[in-house]
Amino acid sequence: MRMESKKAWYRWPLMAVAVTGLALFAAACSDDDDGDDGGDETPAATSAATSGATQPAGGGETITISAGESIKIGISTTLTTDAAELGIPIRDAALLALSERPDIEGFSIENVIADDLCSGPGSEAAAQQLIAAEVVAVIGPMCSGGAVAALDDYGAENIVVITTSATNTSVTAQGATNLARTAWNDDVQGEEMAKFVYNELNLTNVVLVDDQSTYGKGLMDVFETSFTELGGTVASREVVTVGEQDYSAVVTTITGESPEMVVFGGYIAEGAALVRQLGDAGYEGAFMGADGIADQDFIDQAGEAAEGAYVSRGPQALETNFDEFIAKYIAEYGEDAGTQFTDFTYDGVNVLLNAIEQVATVNSDGDLEINQDDLIAAVKGITLENGATGTVEFLDNGDRDLAVGAINRVDQVTGGVLVELN
Template structure:
């Protein structure tokens, strides 16, 4: 045998013996930091993060992220274990089919709750999967009455619905703006069509007349044909059920055709993006908000400061609502001492919370109690709350 090989073997043996005689290493699990022992509670956040509604979706997602980060800073424990909230953000593209795929991914991931979806058309089909899986769903922006008419006990919203918006807008159009001849356009989505239907019905109940009803899509950019058809009816007001991405070009094309009718929309139009897209042609437009005005939200000023510091941008619309929705879920978990939906769901229905957006409590069907609708007018590129045109009041509820 090669003597040099013997020497190498001996050296290796001595090294191994030295290792065995050294202080024993601690077990990895025993020495793991406290963070590794945390129970991770997953919260799904579903919004359109790409496409024409991405500015809304990112804003809504930011509200969820901020609430979760603040809860993590509290170092909460549930059932005696430290917990960390992890937000899983998914892009549903505001598309019903994609939304159900997102919902299935959330179910497979074992999320404890879902905040969203942003649009009614996405939220309603997705809600069926969450109901079947027993996952709590709280929406911060879904306004279709159908959302809470399905009879699911796990579905909630913290914002007024379209029936309330449609009635408030129609009453204002007919009784305050004195508009009797009204044309209605919608984008054929669950949100847009439902809102337009509610507005039209309320308009006629208030004494107005729907002189023309037209339809478009939520991806259209050319509205000249339908506006030409409407122009012949000499409307005093045109109502649009849809979102800002179409409303901006729509009002510009109205003015290009010489249509001087008042333009009105709902919360899908009440954004800084509409003001930017419409430019000077949007001046004097009216829109609603399915909630209190920023000036009357009890926690808006503090929230706005936190939001700007965290995301270096302006609130678009629904971040305060998704922030509150996330807080509702976490508050229910704390009261139930569990992140298991089977254990904390009952506490959601008992919620009594002072949120950024106002007091939060739920009706038995999941609607928020005492939902508020606020009306606005676009003045110098900014949405300002209104009462009557002659009074120039700063807010109206």
């Protein structure tokens, strides 16, 4: 008897939850149906068009935004996961840039944020979410692994993608035509890091550690090749597991090699734990990380052990408007996130908005028309003067054009903050 009454008791809320869930699902579906009235910008219509059914004269699909509706810009970054320490400032920088230009041709600009979890599957899911939300263009995905995975999804819809933080070589090496990247390619950075360590610091024996991510491993692969070509020795390569924090066995293995320097490819949480535990174990050699740890959070988490660590920030344009940008960022959010990618993101959004301004036209019905191919061409062909990261121009594959003049910047942790070395 007792069992029976208990059963009846828990069935009620479960039923209620199930019914509510069904109702929400139905509501969500009907919202999508409403969206169909908007015209031919729905995913189904778009894919039909790209398969060649209805090619307008200008080539490529034309997105039509009815009067009164908004231009939707997707932002794919991570707001959860450990990488959110970098992902949230990226979102904030994107929103800052969008807030400065609230409308184009009288059409308001709306942001759609999707959490891509800094992972391949997460970025693909985010892509589907943004495509379903009928975005015109996407800022992101945040991480290299995610960008590689999601490019095909965006490519199938001919949506232009500007990634501002996915720096791995493979991102632009895939031959995707709809991609541009405001952050620098790791090929350049990995090689410059190797040169710095070998030529400037005169160190010849290093251990490389990566976090097994596309970005971290890729950067260390480039470093290993370049460093070995220069004549240096990579004593061993070790890995750390994302999400863990106790790397003492890895540290023991590293110190057993007695390297002059430990070079790390990965993000803040793992880098800080590694540096801290190297310090605890009495390691006295040098440490170098890259843009993935270029953040005050890295120093705060690693504590005193971070002192003296080198942080490669990749190429930097000689003349930038960074100071002006960061002043605006601080005015809006109260503090400088100290993150590598906010300025790249700010420029990325401005590149996109400039390109939309170039190609968007209002037709006789008062609707806004944006041709996708024209938009991609406009992004690729853009010259953004006075950007927060200098002048932005792209190569054919979507990479930043280095010809505009850049130096390789390396910071060193001095007195608890990142200080630029000359």
